[in-house]
């Protein structure tokens with residue numbers, strides 16, 4: 210329904226729609242890459258296997274709405290042994306449940322107006338498709354050479370959320386997978402990537418070489434030895450290829466200022482990895498900052514950033 214797209218676009222969201230049947234195409238595309246060894250079994254198991262679990266609806270899905278909304282990095286301050294470090298959490302990690310819920314509410318409010326006694330329209334968040342590929346295939350976004358998706362105005366500083374709906378799809382935007390024209394003669398992200406995960410002649414990055422793949426793991430999992438200690442640059446994920454990308458120049462300084470952690474709180478964070486490990490005050494602070502979901506990987510990731518800062522401080 211074009212009017213729904215228009216309504217959302219008026220509110221600053223970027224939206225695209227495609228027929229439900231393409232969900233199968235997305236899954237096939239991912240499976241084919243996996244079978245050709247273009248996607249490692251680690252990446253498949255950690256991120257993609259869920260796409261193949263049975264769907265259960267008590268209504269007939271007809272389309273997918275895919276929505277992009279602006280999302281910016283958040284910076285936190287940690288005090289530790291007389292030094293102070295700033296640690297960034299890249300876009301699309303924090304406060305996403307609230308953000309997605311807001312979009313869902315808006316969509317459902319808009320489509321209510323089209324429901325009648327025969328049909329009640331609905332939209333539900335659907336995380337069983339690869340959102341990035343869906344956004345590119347539906348023309349909403351384009352891939353960068355770093356395999357991150359870019360949208361007009363916000364570059365890669367956005368979040369994607371997919372909705373399954375029973376709305377008729379008046380305009381099926383399904384199209385070929387595209388990389389941005391700007392990437393044809395640009396190698397900035399490839400040169401800047403601290404772990405050489407971006408390969409010159411491959412469309413797909415080497416995901417198992419990307420820092421994100423490793424620092425999203427539980428803190429019990431140690432970083433492989435080949436990752437140089439000064440590569441680490443974020444509390445989770447990595448922002449290097451996005452920060453240096455010319456297409457993010459307009460947005461790259463948009464950073465949300467997060468909370469500051471005192472020395473004793475930093476010490477607590479280095480030791481604990483679940484909410485019951487922390488004092489009430491720190492638990493409240495972590496809750497407000499929406500850092501609960503990062504707790505399992507936070508002690509290891511914070512430790513390597515502090516060690517890096519200590520080395521730099523001692524020069």
Ligand code: SF4
Pocket residue numbers: 353354355389391392393395396397398399450453454455456
């Ligand atoms: S840095 Fe250059 S090659 Fe990399 S995503 Fe941006 S424009 Fe494309």
Ligand code: SF4
Pocket residue numbers: 355401402403404405406407414418419420421446447448449450451
């Ligand atoms: S996120 Fe970091 S490690 Fe991954 S490709 Fe980009 S620069 Fe390289």
